[in-house]
Amino acid sequence: DQQVKQNSPSLSVQEGRISILNCDYTNSMFDYFLWYKKYPAEGPTFLISISSIKDKNEDGRFTVFLNKSAKHLSLHIVPSQPGDSAVYFCAASPLGSGGYNKLIFGAGTRLAVHP
């Protein structure tokens, strides 16, 4: 049973517009959430994160929103650029993972930003 779900396998957005990537989780016992970006033939790279005690974190064009009551996380990219075209993974760190900070990943959403 997937604890972290990204229900949209793909998203297509026009350059300059907002991209919104969504992530739902089924377990309330996560204390930290992260977004990773992955280009083909490369490993995932960290993009932005948020603690479960916050509801928003911003870093340049990227903002992550956390709605704990809905168990929902979203990543906003404004404005979207062609270089943002990649697969985006949502990940969550379970409380009490023994300090090992294991991450549970969603299946990913492929974002395509077209001119």
Next chain:
Amino acid sequence: NAGVTQTPKFQVLKTGQSMTLQCAQDMNHNSMYWYRQDPGMGLRLIYYSASEGTTDKGEVPNGYNVSRLNKREFSLRLESAAPSQTSVYFCASRGDSGRSSYEQYFGPGTRLTVT
């Protein structure tokens, strides 16, 4: 800094063959991880190591063994490869403080095909 390196980049095995995937990091991180990525499944944790000399099973450990050779190196071994182990394998490491206490740094991956 090379970050996290993995060898080989590509490998084709026949069913029943064995091989070891190598991973090394130069960031002085204590924790290291092995994941596999399959289409529609995101990244799933195979094994992890919180420190030199310790290893623990992740979500999908069957068919694999690991060795934490020293602080830098964490290898993944397939003793008798099966077609179900066809996947892309990623190694990651994690620091112990600050933002990096949750963030994992990934290698470029090894694409393994078992025929």
